[in-house]
Amino acid sequence: MHALTVLPGVANSARLDEVPEPPPEQGALLVRALALGVCGTDREIIAGEYGAAPPGEERLILGHESFGEVEEAPRGSGFKPGDRVVGIVRRPDPVPCPACASGNWDMCRNGRYTERGIKELHGFGAERFRLEPDFAIRVDPALGALGILLEPASIVAKAWDHIERIGRRSPSWLPRKVLVTGTGPIGLLAAMMGMQRRLEVHVLDRHKSGPKSALIADLGAKHHAIPVGELADLAPDIVIECTGSWQVVRDVLGLTAPDGIVCLTSVTAPGHKAEIDIGGLNRKMVLGNEAVFGTVNANRGHYQMAAEALIRADSKWLSRLITRRVPLANWQDALDHRPGDIKSVIDFTL
């Protein structure tokens, strides 16, 4: 069968390969791939900056944003042929640490977790892949091809879950305004989930017009195309930072109202030193009971929260997040990042 593979650590080594069928040890469910979403993590792996092949193997099958149809499922697995599924990306570390031992592998304490298509486990970028039933999420047929958004939505569902957990430190915390910086898939889904919470949603994106500003408007959110430093009067209760820009990260610190929460979701490159008034920032954060936290990955509960959020959302709006669908043979087109792109998808049915 065909699969998209890469030699981790070697730039531009990705290729469409002929690989063996996935062995049953990889999971009792045999899944036929319908689509594979690509994101910055895949581009980093292809650039040779990230990723690891399974022990004893040279190449890694790429891809962690899956969507497929079950072809074989053993009796008692809870799945049947024809079910639409998405694979959970992370697997608990072998120790396991207390977080992984309790199903909270997204909070792994020792970093020895593995990840499909990223770290030591083959990914979902193959015509067929296998899943353990405990790491498969059934997708409501009503979502159709939008099931491909479940993995990125799980990241956002976790961000919101943790914002609300931190918020509950004060029983009287009733947030009203959220500022989302960035309009990639994570930022737009974060804004959508903010609207679902009936919050006043503000979205920062440098482009004044275009498909992203239409998406923001159609959501009912307010678009700001100004530097984030000029939003000092907005006083949001929540900031969700999704730009990947270290300057924006710097500028959202201390931007919230008292009891505010800043949630950081983007993985920036190290090596950017910024001058900040740490005395002033610390003073404001202490006197305002403000919290800043980072979030990554998602556990099973977050995939379920994401599935519920996607079902409740406007499917026409969601489908506009997928700006390019290409057949597997044209996988390179999906990995190119072009202006206006939101989510590119390799469509195995084309």
Ligand SMILES: [Zn+2]
């Ligand atoms: Zn991704």
Ligand SMILES: [Zn+2]
């Ligand atoms: Zn762990």
